[in-house]
Amino acid sequence: MIICAWIARKAIQALMIGFLSPITVDQPRVVLWCSWLSVTIYIGNLIAGNPGWFGHAYGIYALAIWIAQEPLLRALKTKIGNIGHYLVSAFANQGDAEDPPRLAEFVVGLLAKTRYRASLLQCLEEDFRNDLAADVSLRRAKRRYWAAALNSIGPQFCAWIKRIGVIGILADYVRAKLGGA
């Protein structure tokens, strides 16, 4: 019940702010967040049942605002660019057997922040080479590389998961299961 009330309150807030704020509003983060919330609620409604004509109209409106936000466009552009870049660099170069695990490099390249991505990969690779130089077996060195890579990107991965709205969709699913409005 409390969850339903909280979600309903957030939905009303999102609805109001979404309607009242044009795309050029001075607080893009607020609009982005609200439209993101509206979109996840709309997707939740789609999964749970028919949202009705108003639900469809508002869902499309929120999606349009969300897509039109410059930060999102920029982030999408960067991510798509990164996927291409790291796919090419990770798989095109055959290299030798004593290279760091390519999939781990790809994951780090995809999820690490742009600013220090190259130096983070460089640091991980240096640790890997140091392990090999210290007579650590290749298998163990690769395992250590994976552990260090996941440890380094863990917090950013959690933030990324939150951003794509999985939690919002789950909340809507729970609401639907609880029989909320």
Added chain:
Amino acid sequence: MSKIPDLTLKEQQVLLAIVIQHPNAYGVSIRDEIKKRTERDESFGSIYAVLERLEDRGMISSREGEVKAARGGRKKQYFTITSPGQMALQASLRAVDAMRGGIEIEGGLA
């Protein structure tokens, strides 16, 4: 007079490591220096998060280093403390020293 910003323990450690490693402080050397002196194994993710915060606050600056011949040809990024960073570090360490003055902690306090 502008207020000197406070530093967290991790920020202090990273700044001190940069000072010790000057002018060749980069991710691995900073991590190793902290490990050597505190026996704490920090992840690169947490080191770079602190470095990003410090750079945003103007306490350190960075420059790109040489490209290694190894696969990928990735550049090292070297970090240097700036004068606002030095002032903040001095103030922060002085505050710790002032609080510690005359106190001897032996064993548990309980």
